[in-house]
Amino acid sequence: MNPFRYKNGVLHAEEVSLESIAEEFGTPCYVYSKAALVSAFRAYSNAFSSRDHLVCYAVKANSNIAILNLFAKMGSGFDIVSLGELERVLMAGGNPSKIVFSGVGKREDEMKAALLAGIFCFNVESEAELERLNNIAKSMGEKARISFRVNPNVDAKTHPYISTGLRQNKFGIPYDDALRLYVRANAMENLKIAGIDCHIGSQLTEILPFVAALEKILLLVDEIEREGIRLSHIDVGGGLGIRYSEENPPEVSDYAQALLEKLEGRPHKLIFEPGRFLVGNAGLLLTRIEYLKHGEEKNFAIVDCAMNDLMRPALYDAYHEIVQVRQVAIEGETYEIVGPVCETGDFLGHGRNLAAKEGDLIATRSAGAYGMSMSSNYNSRPRACEILVDGSLSHVIRERETTGQLMAQEKLPGVEP
Numbered sequence: 001m002n003p004f005r006y007k008n009g010v011l012h013a014e015e016v017s018l019e020s021i022a023e024e025f026g027t028p029c030y031v032y033s034k035a036a037l038v039s040a041f042r043a044y045s046n047a048f049s050s051r052d053h054l055v056c057y058a059v060k061a062n063s064n065i066a067i068l069n070l071f072a073k074m075g076s077g078f079d080i081v082s083l084g085e086l087e088r089v090l091m092a093g094g095n096p097s098k099i100v101f102s103g104v105g106k107r108e109d110e111m112k113a114a115l116l117a118g119i120f121c122f123n124v125e126s127e128a129e130l131e132r133l134n135n136i137a138k139s140m141g142e143k144a145r146i147s148f149r150v151n152p153n154v155d156a157k158t159h160p161y162i163s164t165g166l167r168q169n170k171f172g173i174p175y176d177d178a179l180r181l182y183v184r185a186n187a188m189e190n191l192k193i194a195g196i197d198c199h200i201g202s203q204l205t206e207i208l209p210f211v212a213a214l215e216k217i218l219l220l221v222d223e224i225e226r227e228g229i230r231l232s233h234i235d236v237g238g239g240l241g242i243r244y245s246e247e248n249p250p251e252v253s254d255y256a257q258a259l260l261e262k263l264e265g266r267p268h269k270l271i272f273e274p275g276r277f278l279v280g281n282a283g284l285l286l287t288r289i290e291y292l293k294h295g296e297e298k299n300f301a302i303v304d305c306a307m308n309d310l311m312r313p314a315l316y317d318a319y320h321e322i323v324q325v326r327q328v329a330i331e332g333e334t335y336e337i338v339g340p341v342c343e344t345g346d347f348l349g350h351g352r353n354l355a356a357k358e359g360d361l362i363a364t365r366s367a368g369a370y371g372m373s374m375s376s377n378y379n380s381r382p383r384a385c386e387i388l389v390d391g392s393l394s395h396v397i398r399e400r401e402t403t404g405q406l407m408a409q410e411k412l413p414g415v416e417p
């Protein structure tokens, strides 16, 4: 579904014009469509409805509690990577017994909090973590449910920064160690083996690497179960790509069919950890042009959002479609669309055609995932506000930060030069 459409020449989020949102709440501003979030979740979940499954939304893609709450109300579980995300999920009404905890660097206090909350499963990523978790569970008189995140050594064919399933990556346990570690974990008193997990990367636009990873995981499942260790679930991670421009990511139904075929006849509960797919195209970043600057070689449109608001272009050279909020009939010029931050990497897009003037609004699409959640305060820029549109209603789900809030943790100790 496309929740962002032009009506009378003005881009709308559902029934609300982005011009009115900018007027009321200011810019820069993240705008999300409730209908798009709901429809992405239902499409994903329905694709696997023939099997016992649990969708665990990867919180890091967009961790606003209103969005977590919306998914929780649809029965979603959550994939977390920190204590902060655990607290967010609990605050948002998420069910702790539907939480999986991923990440290579879980601290003791994070493990304790997750055990206390009663999460579904720890996705263990090293032997050292296994020992630490067993010790902590023991000290608390608990049994921690675990799966190993296994690195299947499969090339996800995505950007190297978001490829996670290759031997040289820091994630997961090496494939060839898995059987030994399952046997070892099985003998540990305060652990209970629940399943197996993998996640090979993000923004995958082909089905093949998912299938290759699953095939390798299933070989391992057979070996593990031959040792008399029963696995109750298989977690295939997230990573399904979305369309930013010309990509042709698989339909979720085709992705599901390819996986379900391989899983036929197996009794395991299926777990998924989609992040980007559920939120990416449900959000955009609304921003205003401050200046047009006509340089000797290039034209620049300087906007009021920056790399601190949306880091993906600077970090991954990621492409986001940029459109004018008000359609115009005049011919445009080619611009570098850049922010005010003092970094050459501070851009939203290169060589884009705009027929705009100062003060016009533009929208950066597909910004719902890894947008706000990766934002920072670099250059002492307060973070943008976030608006959730539901039909003709706009809800503020995060107020714009103030500079006072940015300095609130800082102290003047009174030292003299």
Ligand SMILES: *Cc1c(COP(=O)(O)O)cnc(C)c1O
Pocket (backbone or CB within 6 Å): 058, 060, 061, 079, 102, 103, 199, 201, 202, 203, 237, 238, 239, 240, 273, 274, 275, 276, 277
């Ligand atoms: C980031 C992450 C995900 C979600 O990835 P998407 O590409 O957003 O679907 C899932 N599982 C783990 C372990 C992750 O680190």
